[in-house]
Amino acid sequence: MAVVAMTMLGSLAVLAVIGPLVWGPAADRPDPSAVLQAPSAAHLLGTDYLGRDLLARVLAASRLSLLLALTAALLGAAVGITLGALTAVVGRRSRRLLGALINLLLAFPGLLVAIFCSVIFGAGARGAVFALAVAATPGFARIAQTLAAGVAGTDFMAAARVLGLRRHRLLLRHVLPNIAEPLMLNATISAGAMLVALSGLSFLGLGVQAPAYDWGLLLSQGLTRIYVEPLSAVAPGIAIVYAGLAFQLLGEVLAGGVARRGGPPSAAEPAPRPSDARDPVADDDDDVLRVEDLEVVIPTADGVVRPVRGVTLALRRAEIVGLVGESGSGKSLTALAIADLLPERARATWRTHRFLGTDAAALTRRARHRQLATGLAMIFQNPASSLNPALRIGTQVTEAVRAHRGVSRAEAAERAVASLQRVALPGARRLLRSRPFQLSGGQRQRVTIATALMMRPQVIIADEPTTALDVTVQRGIVELLAGIRRDAGTAVLFISHDVALVAQLCDRVLVMYGGRVVENLPAGRLATGARHPYTRALVESVPDMAVDRNRPLRTADGTPSEAPDDITGCPFHERCAHRRERCVTEDPALAPLGAGHQVACWYPLSARSSREEPREAGTS
Numbered sequence: 001m002a003v004v005a006m007t008m009l010g011s012l013a014v015l016a017v018i019g020p021l022v023w024g025p026a027a028d029r030p031d032p033s034a035v036l037q038a039p040s041a042a043h044l045l046g047t048d049y050l051g052r053d054l055l056a057r058v059l060a061a062s063r064l065s066l067l068l069a070l071t072a073a074l075l076g077a078a079v080g081i082t083l084g085a086l087t088a089v090v091g092r093r094s095r096r097l098l099g100a101l102i103n104l105l106l107a108f109p110g111l112l113v114a115i116f117c118s119v120i121f122g123a124g125a126r127g128a129v130f131a132l133a134v135a136a137t138p139g140f141a142r143i144a145q146t147l148a149a150g151v152a153g154t155d156f157m158a159a160a161r162v163l164g165l166r167r168h169r170l171l172l173r174h175v176l177p178n179i180a181e182p183l184m185l186n187a188t189i190s191a192g193a194m195l196v197a198l199s200g201l202s203f204l205g206l207g208v209q210a211p212a213y214d215w216g217l218l219l220s221q222g223l224t225r226i227y228v229e230p231l232s233a234v235a236p237g238i239a240i241v242y243a244g245l246a247f248q249l250l251g252e253v254l255a256g257g258v259a260r261r262g263g264p265p266s267a268a269e270p271a272p273r274p275s276d277a278r279d280p281v282a283d284d285d286d287d288v289l290r291v292e293d294l295e296v297v298i299p300t301a302d303g304v305v306r307p308v309r310g311v312t313l314a315l316r317r318a319e320i321v322g323l324v325g326e327s328g329s330g331k332s333l334t335a336l337a338i339a340d341l342l343p344e345r346a347r348a349t350w351r352t353h354r355f356l357g358t359d360a361a362a363l364t365r366r367a368r369h370r371q372l373a374t375g376l377a378m379i380f381q382n383p384a385s386s387l388n389p390a391l392r393i394g395t396q397v398t399e400a401v402r403a404h405r406g407v408s409r410a411e412a413a414e415r416a417v418a419s420l421q422r423v424a425l426p427g428a429r430r431l432l433r434s435r436p437f438q439l440s441g442g443q444r445q446r447v448t449i450a451t452a453l454m455m456r457p458q459v460i461i462a463d464e465p466t467t468a469l470d471v472t473v474q475r476g477i478v479e480l481l482a483g484i485r486r487d488a489g490t491a492v493l494f495i496s497h498d499v500a501l502v503a504q505l506c507d508r509v510l511v512m513y514g515g516r517v518v519e520n521l522p523a524g525r526l527a528t529g530a531r532h533p534y535t536r537a538l539v540e541s542v543p544d545m546a547v548d549r550n551r552p553l554r555t556a557d558g559t560p561s562e563a564p565d566d567i568t569g570c571p572f573h574e575r576c577a578h579r580r581e582r583c584v585t586e587d588p589a590l591a592p593l594g595a596g597h598q599v600a601c602w603y604p605l606s607a608r609s610s611r612e613e614p615r616e617a618g619t620s
Contacts, residue, residue, distance in 0.1 A: 001249055001252060001253055002253045004249060005246060005249035005250045005252075005253050006250075008242065008245070008246035008249065009246050009247075009250060012062065012066060012242075012243055012246060015059060015062035015063075016062045016063040016066050016067070017063070019059045019060045019061075019062045019063055020060050020063050022059075023053075023055075023056035023057075023059045023060045024056075024060045026052075026053045026056040027052060027053060027056040027057040027059075027060040027061075028052065028060075028211075029052065030050040030051050030052055031047070031050075031051030031052070032050075032051055033051065034047045034051040035047065035048075035049060035050065035051045036048070036049055036051075036225070036229075037051075038229055039229070039231055043055065045058070045231050045232065045235050046229050046231060046232055048221060048232070049221075054218075054222070054231075054232055054235065055235070057213060057218060058215070058218060058235050058236055058239055061213055061214050061215050061217075061218060061236075061239075062239070062243075064125070064208065064212065064213070064214045065195065065198070065199070065214040065215045065216075065239075065240075065243070066195070066243065068125055068128065068129050068198055068208070068214065069191055069192075069194040069195035069198050069243075070191055070194075071129050072128075072129045072130075072132035072133050072136065072194045072197075072198060073136065073187055073190050073191040073194045074187070075129065075130070075133035075136075076132065076133040076134070076135070076136025076137050076139075076140055076190070076194075077136070077140050077183070077186075077187045077190070079133065079137045079140075079141075080136065080137040080138065080139065080140025080141040080143075080144060081140050081141070081144040081176075081183055082144075082171075083098065083101075083102065083137065083140075083141040083144070084098075084102065084140065084141035084142060084143065084144025084145035084146075084147075084148060085144045085145075085148045085171055085175050085176055085179065086098060086167075086171065087099060087145050087148055087149070087152075088148035088149065088151055088152035088157070088170075088171075088175045089152075089167045089170040089171050089175060090167065092344070098145075099145065102138060102141045102142055102145060105137065105138035105141070106138045106139075106142060110135040110136070110138075110139070110197075111135070111197065111200070113131075113134060113135040114128075114131045114132050114134070114135040114197060114201065115131075115201070115204070115206065116131075117130065117131035117134045117135065118131035118201055118206040118207070119206070123205065123206050123207070123209060124207075124208070124209050125207065125208045125209070125212065125214075127206075128198055128201045128202070128206060128207040128208070129198075131201070131206075132194055132197055132198060132201070135197070136190060136193075136194065139186075139190070140183070140186065140187075140190075143182070143183065143186055144179065144183060147178075147179035147182060147183070148175050148179060150179075151174065151175050151178045151179060152175075153343070154385055155380045155382070155385050155386040156174065156385070156386055156387060156388045156396075157170070157174055157175075158341045159341075159378065159386070160174050160399075161369070162339070162340060162341065162369050162372050162373050163369075163373045163399065163400050163403055163404070164366070164369050164370050164373055164403060164404065165399075165403060173388075173391065173395075174388055174390075174391075177388075177390030177391070178388070178389065178390050180390075184254075185251055185254050186251075188247060188250050188251045188254060189247060189248060189251035191247045192243065192244040192245070192246070192247030192248050192251075193244070195240065195243050195244050195247070196240060196244050198214070198216060199214065199215050199216030199219065199236075199240050200216060201216065202214050202215075202216025202217040202219075202220065203216045203217070203219055203220045203223075204220075205220070215236040215239050215240050216236070216240070218235075218236040219233055219236040219237055219240070222234075222235070222236060286316045286317055287314045287315065287316055287354070288315055288316065288317055288355070288356055288458050288459055288491050289313075289314065289315040289338070289354070289355050289356075289376075289459050289491065289493075290313075290314045290315075290352060290353075290354045290355075291311065291312065291313055291314075291338060291350055291352065291353050291354075292312045292350060292351045292352035292353075293310050293311075293312060293350055293351035293352070294308060294310070294311040294312070294313075294334065294337060294338075294348065294349075294350045294353075295308060295309055295310060295311075295348070295349050295350070296308035296330070296333050296334075296337050296342065296346055296347070296348050296515075297346070297347045297348075297349065298343075298345060298346045298347075299345060306515060307328075307330050307333050307515050308330040308333050308334050308337065308515045308516075309330075309514075309515045309516050310516055311330070311334055311512075311515075311516065311517050312517065312590070313334075313493075313510055313517065313520075315459060315491040315492075315493060316491060317458070317489050317491055318485055318486075318489040318490065318491065319485075319491050319492075319507050319508070320481070320482070320485055320491070320492040320494055320505060320506045320507050321491075321492070321493050321494065321506060321507065321508045321509070321510060322494050322495075322496065322502035322503075322505070322506035322508070322509040322510065322523060323335075323493060323494065323495045323496075323509075323510050323512060324495075324496060324497065324499055324502050324509060324510070324511055324512070324538065325511060325512035325513055325538075326497075326513070326560055327497075327560075328560050329512040329513050329514065329515065329560065330512050330514075330515040330516075331463075331495045331512055332381075332463055332464075332495065333346070333515075334512070335378070335461045335463050335493065335495060338353075338376075338461065338493075339372060339376060339378050339461060340368065340369065340372055341378065355371060355372070355375065355376070355459075356371065356375050356458060356459075358371065370404065373400060373403075373404055373455070374404050374455050374457070375455075375457055375458050375459060376457055376458075376459045376460075376461065377451075377452030377453070377455065377457040377459070377460045377461070378452070378460075378461050378463070379445075379448050379449055379452055379460060379461065379462040379463065379465045380448065380463055380465075381463050381464040381465065381467050382467075383436075383441065383444035383445045383447070383448045384436065384441070384444060386444075386448050387436040387444060387447065387448065388436070389435065389436055389437060391435075392432065392433060392434065392435055393431050393432055393433075393434050393435065393436065393439075393447055394413060394416060394431075394432030394433060396447075396451060397416040397419065397420070397432070397447065397450060397451045397454060398412035398413060398415070398416050398454070400451070400454055400455050401415060401454045401455060404455070405455075413432065415454060416428070416432060416450070416454065417429055417432070419450040419451075419453050419454050420432075420446075420447070420450045422450065422453060423446040423447075423449050423450045423453070423480055424446070424476065424480070425443060425446050425447070425450065431443075431447070441473070442470070442473035442476070442477075445465060445473070445477060446476075446477070446480070449465075449477070449480060449481075449484075453484065453488075456488065457490060458489075458490060458491065459490065459491045459492075459493070460481070460484070460490055460491070460492045460493070461492075461493045461495070462481060462492060462493065462494050462495065463495045464495055464496055464497065465477055465481075465494075466478065466496065466498070466501070467497075474501075478501065478504075478505055481494070481505070482505060494506055499526070499538050499539055499541075499542050500542050502523065502526070503523050503524075503526045503527060504523075505523075506523040507522070507523055508520065508521070508522055508523060508596070509521055509522075509523050509526050511530075511532065511534065511535045511538065513534050513560070513571060513572055514560065514571030514572065515571075516571065516590075516600065517590055517600070518532050518534055518535070518571075518572065518590070518599070518600045518601070519531065519532040519534075519535045519590075519598065519599045519600065519601075520590065520596075520597070520598040520599075521535075521596070521597045521598075521599075522596050522597070525597070525607075526539060527539060528607065529597070529607045530605075530607075531593060531597070531599045531601065531604035531605050531606075531607060532572075532599050532600065532601045532604060532605070533572065533576045533577070533578050533601065533605060534572050534575075534576075536605055557575055557577075568584070568585060568587075569582075569583055569584045569585050569586055569587055570583045570584075570586075570587060570588055570600075570601070570602070571587070578603060578605065580602070580603060582602050583602055583603070586602070588600045588601055588602050
């Protein structure tokens with residue numbers, strides 16, 4: 001099919017180039033002595049009513065027919081793709097308006113739109129091209145809108161927004177490169193459809209006008225003699241079918257190639273919320289990040305869901321704080337809310353949100369994004385989705401420092417080399433010219449850390465940065481984060497399922513369950529001093545070399561509730577072996593239990609042994 005398609009397209013290209021030069025004079029030369037002749041050796045397809053050779057006219061019309069069809073397809077694609085891709089970079093209101101406009105345009109049949117617009121623009125080649133471009137725009141817009149929606153939700157797109165990149169840069173560098181391949185396939189196929197539609201307009205008298213001519217006009221002129229000399233109408237029709245089929249075959253070949261190699265890669269304004277809740281974490285002037293009573297609300301078809309409720313945390317300079325809990329406990333959503341990277345429909349509220357000494361409520365959205373882009377870095381769990389597959393590593397590593405520090409390309413490249421060397425990546429200059437798919441998982445993760453270090457952030461949020469990495473690479477990433485904290489005084493919020501790793505790396509540990517922090521304690525006391533039953537279950541589920549291999553690991557029975565808002569009392573009471581009547585009816589708040597230790601439990605366990613009877617807080 002590829003050979004056939006390229007042969008057909010090659011013959012059309014040759015005809016378009018040499019057709020008017022070789023057969024143009026014969027096609028335009030009238031011969032009164034040869035008017036309306038039948039096919040003969042001198043005129044293989046016969047002559048028209050002016051005695052002009054019909055075969056020469058069909059061959060010479062190749063250039064104008066193909067040129068007008070390709071022009072209409074390119075114009076429609078350019079306008080439609082721009083319109084659809086803009087939905088990924090504009091605000092919510094503009095996105096709704098663009099979506100409504102696309103839906104409205106799609107409600108009208110394309111051929112009727114083309115006929116109507118050709119009347120408005122005027123009969124002729126130019127009017128037909130513009131009319132077909134208008135008719136093709138909605139289809140391209142809908143495809144681009146659908147593809148752009150997949151790109152808009154990626155980590156690298158969210159990070160680019162927070163970096164403060166202008167919309168045209170988001171569109172040209174992040175959206176269009178990642179949706180270009182399927183759009184090019186669609187444009188190729190639509191070129192054949194444009195050729196047929198253009199011929200149809202010319203056939204109806206709305207397209208190319210005499211003395212110019214294309215295949216559609218020749219077909220219209222030959223139709224009056226179809227019962228006498230059918231070749232005069234059949235020949236232009238064969239040319240139209242031949243060219244349309246060539247473009248369709250090309251599209252099929254390109255689409256098949258894409259399928260064989262896997263195909264192309266396919267936040268609401270937060271506001272402060274008043275609250276009278278008491279903050280169990282003491283205020284500290286050395287805090288670089290402080291959030292009180294954080295809540296994330298997501299509207300769904302079944303009602304409002306609150307996956308994060310009343311979370312309070314603080315990070316001091318050069319401190320590593322661990323955030324642990326089962327999947328679905330709200331760890332990642334908490335981090336995304338702090339970084340202002342929540343999904344579109346999710347909304348974050350808080351009582352207090354101070355970052356680098358500035359109240360977030362006092363900043364505009366643009367100012368807050370700039371502060372986050374320069375002072376906070378996010379290391380995502382999956383570096384493959386964090387890095388834009390369409391851009392080179394050097395472009396992505398230097399993008400933030402060039403956008404916010406105003407450094408030159410050369411200086412930014414030198415800083416990138418130094419940053420990659422700092423994370424122990426050999427061949428830094430070569431890596432800058434590479435693309436993400438050319439690197440291993442560990443290398444990509446180190447690249448994301450190097451990118452984070454380019455802005456010298458004071459806070460790093462690492463969302464499970466060692467997941468899916470082998471043990472050796474995990475150890476290297478952990479040592480790297482510890483070195484960054486030690487050398488630059490950077491605070492780190494380390495999110496992980498690995499309780500043992502968190503106990504080794506972090507200074508403090510926050511344990512989340514059901515969207516809430518249920519315990520806050522020093523990392524050194526995690527193994528022996530955990531007081532909440534859920535924290536104790538997490539610790540005891542980690543095996544060590546002394547564990548009895550003949551007995552199963554201890555786990556907490558049951559699974560987290562999918563709707564924690566529907567639970568009255570303590571969110572963990574359905575799975576807790578130590579629950580009492582009060583746990584079922586009253587929800588405990590996070591309260592001090594000792595120096596640097598808070599727990600949300602009415603009857604915290606003894607620090608000495610999990611086998612001891614629980615005791616009520618404050619009774620001894």
